[in-house]
Each structure stands twice: as structure tokens, then as C-alpha cells.
Amino acid sequence: MLLFHFGSRPVIVVSSPSLPEECFTKNDIVFANRPRLIIGKHLGYNYSSLAWAPYGDHWRNLRRISSLHLLSTHRLQTLSSIRADEVKSLIRFLSSKQNQMVDMRQSFFELVLNAMMRMIAGKRYYGETDADSEEAKRFREIQVETFTLSNTPNLGDFIPIMKWMGPKRTEKRLTELHVKRDGFMQNLIEEHRKTLAIDDSNERQGRKKNMIED
Structure with missing residues (x-):
């Protein structure tokens, strides 16, 4: 060690x-506790999300909700067809790229995000289906910015005095990104509310619910 x-x-x-x-x-x-980095303050809702919350009653409650509504056997089984479909889509993509270089890291990254967003909102943002829409482009831009800022060291996280003396550029970018992420998810929620308001109840029963609708 x-x-x-x-x-x-x-x-x-x-x-x-x-x-x-x-x-x-x-x-x-x-x-159990995660370090209180600046990214957790802005993208983790002031350290209150499951990934950033300190161990305690709030964290245990978030874990219980996640286990029940996201990771239960019933939920995983209900949405298993989405994961299988995305794996098949990746296999078809790789088959079409025979004798060509393929960035497998990027391919698996897109697989995971497509499966995740289809389970959450019923949409995919990478690949051929709807990948050229403005919404898909906006989603991909947000993901690129999120991972870029997540992998950018912030001196203030390791040398506290730099929080007051150093430039505020990173914190400003995180604040702006937080607004973008919240706005994107709120638009998805509002879109599903409108859809549910006009959908026939029989039509809703005939298809699987995503997590926003549940």
C-alpha cells in the first residue's frame, strides 16, 4: 500500500x-464518503446525489429508491430487451466495419449511453436512429463537456487556498453545464408529460414504460 x-x-x-x-x-x-470536489458541488446538486452524498440517512434513502425503482429484478427484466437490442446494434455496426479500425472504447461508451437513455426516456442519441436530430447533437455536446470537465484537474480541490486565489473559469463552466443538463432533462420530462396527456390509455398499456413515465 x-x-x-x-x-x-x-x-x-x-x-x-x-x-x-x-x-x-x-x-x-x-x-464510504466521496471527496468533496468542486464537480460534486455543481453537478451533484451540492453533494446530495447518490454518487456524491455522504454516508447517512439521506444516502441510504437514495440507495433504497435506486434499488427498488432502477436495479430491482423486475425492473432489470422489464428493460432487458433494450439492452439486448443495443448489443445487437453494436454487433451490426462492428460487422459493417470489417477490415477497418474501430474505436472500441467509444463504441462501448455509446452502447452504454444509448441503453441508459432508452431506459430513462425511450430515446437513443448515438448511431443511425435519430442521431442527426438537434436534440441528439445537444445531448452529445453535453456529454463531451461533462467528461472533459470531469477529467480536468481543479487545483482548488487539492490546494484549498487556490479556491480563492485561482481563476474561476472552471467553476463558471461547471455552473453553465449544470444549467444545460438540468434544462435538457426538464425538456424530456415536459415532453413525456405532454405525450401522456394525449395518449390513449389502451395505447399506453400496450407498450413498456420508461423510467420517466413510471
């Missing part, structure tokens, strides 16, 4: 098979 200091933050490198059990089984509560 190695101990580093990234500025004011201690970082432990878990380098042997026995250490993960020690950290995440015997002392799991000690290591």
Missing part, C-alpha cells in the same frame, strides 16, 4: 488483493 499527498488530500493506492476487502468490507463506512 502506498500513501501519497495530492496537495492537502491523502491518497492511498490499494495495491494488493487483500486490501480491498480490508477497505470496503471491514472498514466500508470509513471509506
Whole structure:
């Protein structure tokens, strides 16, 4: 095991098979909290989302809701056809690219996001279907910006004084991205509300619900 200091933050490198059990089984509560990085403040709703919330009653409640409505056996089985369909779509894409270079990391990234968004909103944003729409382009731009900012080190996270002395450009970009992400998801919710308001009840019963409709 190695101990580093990234500025004011201690970082432990878990380098042997026995250490993960020690950290995440015997002392799991000690290591349960995520560091309070600036990205969690702006994209994690001030550290209140499941990925960023500190261990406690709020986190346990979020985990219970997720287990019941997102990860239950019934929910996973109900939406299994979406995952299978996206895997088939990837296989067809790879078959069409014989003897050509393919970025598998990007392909799997798109597979996961398509499956996730089809389960959440019934839409896919990569590939041939609807990939050229303005909504799809907006979604992809948001994802690129999210991963770019997530992978951009912020000195203020490791040297606290830099939060006050350093430039505020990263925080401004995170604030703007938060508004974009919220606006995109709110548009999806409003769109489904309008659709449900005009859909015939028999038509709704004949198709599988996505997570927004549930």
C-alpha cells in the first residue's frame, strides 16, 4: 500500500488483493464518503446525489429508491430487451466495419449511453436512429463537456487556498453545464408529460414504460 499527498488530500493506492476487502468490507463506512470536489458541488446538486452524498440517512434513502425503482429484478427484466437490442446494434455496426479500425472504447461508451437513455426516456442519441436530430447533437455536446470537465484537474480541490486565489473559469463552466443538463432533462420530462396527456390509455398499456413515465 502506498500513501501519497495530492496537495492537502491523502491518497492511498490499494495495491494488493487483500486490501480491498480490508477497505470496503471491514472498514466500508470509513471509506464510504466521496471527496468533496468542486464537480460534486455543481453537478451533484451540492453533494446530495447518490454518487456524491455522504454516508447517512439521506444516502441510504437514495440507495433504497435506486434499488427498488432502477436495479430491482423486475425492473432489470422489464428493460432487458433494450439492452439486448443495443448489443445487437453494436454487433451490426462492428460487422459493417470489417477490415477497418474501430474505436472500441467509444463504441462501448455509446452502447452504454444509448441503453441508459432508452431506459430513462425511450430515446437513443448515438448511431443511425435519430442521431442527426438537434436534440441528439445537444445531448452529445453535453456529454463531451461533462467528461472533459470531469477529467480536468481543479487545483482548488487539492490546494484549498487556490479556491480563492485561482481563476474561476472552471467553476463558471461547471455552473453553465449544470444549467444545460438540468434544462435538457426538464425538456424530456415536459415532453413525456405532454405525450401522456394525449395518449390513449389502451395505447399506453400496450407498450413498456420508461423510467420517466413510471
